[in-house]
Every structure is written in C-alpha cells, then in structure tokens.
Amino acid sequence: MDLMDKKNILIGDFMPSVAFTGNIRVGVYQDISEPQHAKLKNFAIDILKRSSGIWVSELTSNMDVMWDNIESTLSGSSSAGYIFPLQRFLFSFFSKTIAGADPSRDAKIAESGYAMLDRWLALQVLPTLSIGILQPLEEIFLHSFAYPYFLVSGDYNQLYQFIKKEGKDVIKRGETEFGLNEDEAIHNLLFIMGFNAFGGFTIFLSGLISKIASDQTGLQEKLKKEARENGGSTLSLASVKEMHLIQSLVYETLRMSPPVPLQFGRARKDFRLTSHDSAFDIKKGELLCGYQTLVMRDPVVFDEPESFKPDRFAEDPQLLDYLYWSNGPQTGTPSESNKQCAGKDFITITATLFVAHLFRRYDSITGNSSSITAVQRAK
Ligand code: HEM
Incomplete structure (x- = not known):
C-alpha cells in the first residue's frame, strides 16, 4: 500500500456521485492514509465477528426458503430461474447478519428490498459495465454520462429508514466503539450490505451454482460424499x-x-513494476488497473491455468498465496493498513457452507447459468 493510493477509485477513474451514499464518501472509497478509513474498516471487521454466532443458522434457514421457492416453481414448470430467489435469500441473510435488521418486520422491504438494491447498484456501476451492446453504441448511450441519484432516491430512502429503525444495535456500536456519527454508520452499513455483500455474492454464487448444476464430470457425487x-x-x-x-x-x-x-490504484511515487519477464516504469499519479482474471491464470504459477480443476487448491494449498480475488492474497489478513476485502474469510466459509448445505439437501441438481431444471431430494 506504500505504492498505491486507493482514494476514490473503486471502479476506476469514474466515481458515482456521493448522493448515492447520503453525501458521504463511504469507506471503500477511502485510502488508508485517510483517518476515517481505519474506523470504517474496523467497524466492518467487527460486524462480521459479532454476527458469527448467528451466521450459519441464518445462512441455512434463508437458503431453505430459497430452495423451497425454486422447488415450488419446478413443480409447475420445466425450469426455475434462480437469480431472484438467490437475491431474496441474500438480502434477508445480510440484513440480519450485517445490519442486525429483520426484513420481515417491514412488509415493503421484505418484498422488494432486493430489487431496490439492484436499481441502486445498477445506476452506480452502469457507466463502467460492459453489457455487450454493439460498439460504439454502448459507449455513446451507456458510458458517456453519470446517472442521476434522484431516479433511485425513493428506494434508497426506504432502505435507509429500515436500517435506521431495525439496525439500532449495530448503529449504536458504530457510534460508541468506532467514533462514527449515526449517518456515517447507516450509509456505510448500507454500502457494505448492498454493494459489497449483496452485489458480490449475487455474482459469485450464481457462478458457483451454474458450475455445479451444469457439471458432467461426476463432481456432484464427490461433493455430496464430502x-x-x-x-x-x-x-x-x-x-x-x-x-x-x-x-x-x-x-x-x-x-x-x-x-x-x-482493481485500480494510483501510483504514489515513481517506481518500477516487474513481472516474471518484463519491467515497466510507472510515474507518480498514473492510474493502474489490475485484471485479476489474467493474473490468476499465470502459467508460471498455475498448472494448466485455463482448466477448471476443483481439487487444485486441496492438492497444493501453497497456491493460496496467488489467489487474489479479495484484493490481496488468500493467505493475507484484511486490516486497517490495507485495502483487502474485510469479508475475505467469511466469504469463502459462507460459500463452502452453501455447497455443503446444498448437498445435504439434494442428491443432485441440474441447471445452467440462470435456471435450475431438476433437483433430486436427498434419499
Ligand atoms: C463475494 C463477495 C465479495 C467479493 C467478491 C468482494 C470483493 C472485494 C474486493 C475485490 C475488494 C477491494 C476493492 C478495491 O478496493 O479495489 C473489497 C473490498 C471490501 N469488501 Fe468485499 N467482497 C465481497 C463481499 C464482502 C462482504 C460480505 C463484506 C462484509 C463486510 C465486504 C466488505 C468489504 C469492505 C469493507 C471492503 C473495503 C476494504 C477497505 O476499504 O479497506 N465484502 N471486496
């Protein structure tokens, strides 16, 4: 972190208006040199530690609701889309574990909270997302302007009021133990819950479900056994x-x-960036972009890097030093002195439990990147 400044560059040199987060620069946009970063990072780490007691029971009970829902659709149809049931599960799970707020206490939020987050997220990231429309139309019509907050202000205000009312204990801790004011605590909670956790897991778990459900190699039998x-x-x-x-x-x-x-970073000073076989002179102030998909397919580190090998890390745990999805190695520790994902360990634990629970409930599942077409209950 002595080389890279991370101020305001979460999604590149474009930063959505702070109106989306109550006119506050939330922790993810703060560099470690800013005093507020340490308070907010420690708040995020503390939230996860404190909720560890309810984490697994909330995870499994909310997952059961999701699978019940998918099964009920399948009983009258040949396929069941899983993205929205997954998002409902994630919204409820993270509201309770991260904000200590129970959505069932607010009918509107229980019904539409996930969709409110989707709209709020979409307007922030759309200017930087490639959605595959013929170029240059995508650049001209989607990437040339920032989207105004007022389009989602109604949604965001309802989510804000929900957290303010139902997440009182977590907000209080933010105030008394981490020196935040009420507004900072609520907007940061909403961002962690909505952008980091809900957004990140929507992408991650849909990919994981798709990989498992479409597998033809006999992997499901091995997962079930374990x-x-x-x-x-x-x-x-x-x-x-x-x-x-x-x-x-x-x-x-x-x-x-x-x-x-x-991942983005701005050089704090001139330095030389080296790879296995090249060197690049970087000038102070230049914006660098790291592309993880390429980094984690490095043929010098990973054998057959383009092949999906489910047991790769079980066979060679030292490879975890080169697993960087969290903006740092899997063997690293998120702290106030770095910008590594605060949820790094909870995320891999949660996904592991997600798969374990799936195979305690089902003998097999079949599907693709958006739908489940068949499930066979555990006999
Ligand atoms: C699959 C889900 C998730 C993924 C893929 C993910 C990934 C990441 C990545 C790549 C970063 C670094 C961004 C950057 O600065 O360039 C990050 C930061 C962060 N993540 Fe996660 N994340 C996920 C879920 C979570 C969860 C559940 C939490 C809950 C606490 C969380 C909290 C944070 C925080 C607070 C930061 C900012 C760290 C800092 O400012 O030092 N994330 N995440």
Missing part, C-alpha cells in the same frame, strides 16, 4: 475445516471467475 461424511451432523463455521474438496472448489471458482475482476 458434505455428508464430514463437518458434523449440524453445519457450523468449524465444519468447513473438514471439507477440503468443497473449499478447493470455492477457491477455484474465485480463481477462474473473480466476481470483482478489476
């Missing part, structure tokens, strides 16, 4: 330590398809 023979009769955070193949599958999915593939 999920049922290890980790105790009730899943817990500790179960993950006994599920080496499922964990490795999760890492391999993050290696091949990092949910946040681009």
